[in-house]
Amino acid sequence: xxxxxxxxxxxxxxxxxxxxxxxxxxxxxxxxxxxxxxxxxxxxxxxxxxxxxxxxxxxxxxxxxxxxxxxxxxxxxxxxxxxxxxxxxxxxxxxxxxxxxxxxxxxxxxx
Amino acid sequence: xxxxxxxxxxxxxxxxxxxxxxxxxxxxxxxxxxxxxxxxxxxxxxxxxxxxxxxxxxxxxxxxxxxxxxxxxxxxxxxxxxxxxxxxxxxxxxxxxxxxxxxxxxxxxxxx
Numbered sequence: 001x002x003x004x005x006x007x008x009x010x011x012x013x014x015x016x017x018x019x020x021x022x023x024x025x026x027x028x029x030x031x032x033x034x035x036x037x038x039x040x041x042x043x044x045x046x047x048x049x050x051x052x053x054x055x056x057x058x059x060x061x062x063x064x065x066x067x068x069x070x071x072x073x074x075x076x077x078x079x080x081x082x083x084x085x086x087x088x089x090x091x092x093x094x095x096x097x098x099x100x101x102x103x104x105x106x107x108x109x110x111x
Numbered sequence: 112x113x114x115x116x117x118x119x120x121x122x123x124x125x126x127x128x129x130x131x132x133x134x135x136x137x138x139x140x141x142x143x144x145x146x147x148x149x150x151x152x153x154x155x156x157x158x159x160x161x162x163x164x165x166x167x168x169x170x171x172x173x174x175x176x177x178x179x180x181x182x183x184x185x186x187x188x189x190x191x192x193x194x195x196x197x198x199x200x201x202x203x204x205x206x207x208x209x210x211x212x213x214x215x216x217x218x219x220x221x222x223x
Contacts, residue, residue, distance in 0.1 A: 031209045041199050041217045043154070048211035086153060090209055098144060098167055099212060101153035 002027045002091045006102035013077055014110055021072040021105045023087030031090035031099065032063055034072050038083050046072070046085075077109045114138050115215035117202050123221045126192060132218045134185040134202030142166075142208050143185040145177060146201040148217075154201055160185060161208050192222045 003026035013019055025032075034046040047054050047061040049070065054061055058078075063070040074081055084106050088099040115136045124130050134143065142161045146154040159167035160179040168177075174196075176188040185202055202215045 031211075033212060035214075041148070041201075041219070043201065043214040045211065045213060088154075088212075098156040098159050098169075100156070103153055 001097070002029070002089060002100050004087060004089055004100055004102035006085075006087055006105050008105060009103065010106045010108075012108045012110065015077055015079060017077050017109075018073070018075045019077060019107070021074070021085055021087075021107075023070040023072070023089075023102055025068050025070075025087075025089045027068075028092040029065065029068075029089040030092035032070055033088050033099065034061055034070070035086045035088065036081075036083050037086060037104070043086070074107075079109045079111055082107055082109045115202055115204055115213055117200075117215035117218050119218060120216065121219050121221075123223065124189065124192065125223050126194075128192075129188070129190045131189065132187040132200055132202075132220070134187075134215055135183055136204040136213075137183060138204060138206075138213070139182075140204035140206050140210075140213075141182060142205045142210065143179065144203040144205075144212065145185070145187055146203065146214075148199040148201060150198075158187075159208070166208065189220075192220075194222050196220065197222045 005024045032050045035043045051065045058075045060073045084104040086104045088101045145157040148154040158177045163179045178186040199217045201217045203212045
């Protein structure tokens, strides 16, 4: 199956800092999403971004499908940004395999 | 608030019990999913339904039995589970296969 690697695995930052999270994947994809999982387990959609660039407030994401990676940018971090950020992909090619998740980046924002 | 609703939020069951997890969405989505997530691990796909038909079964043990009564409902029937099946069970839906997934809040299952 498709491989998804996220980096860094852990990240500790001070409030107000900026960060970049990376997601590499091993095959062409027709679906790529970024999620934030809060401490209660809820997976919150951040971006549906199989290609291109999107922005939503302090968050933005870029996927370069031809080079098989995606980046999530968080600016002016707040303590509520803490949690686990997952990248998830679905392989392209006409099939439907469901989303495969990376292992996540555990982000801690300290006040 | 999530538009995918899961019940119950917490469930404790013995290894001989039979229980069910329920999931409901009213977004008109035609694909629904069950994922399993162990502590400090990513979610893992269990089942996919598309237009109420089972599309993907990721070699899940038969003690987990999915059911899709209609396009808005998805159940997961549990029987003779093991303690290692304790996990967060997440339901999701999308407009179609390969579409944007929306997750429910999950059902946290403990098997004693």
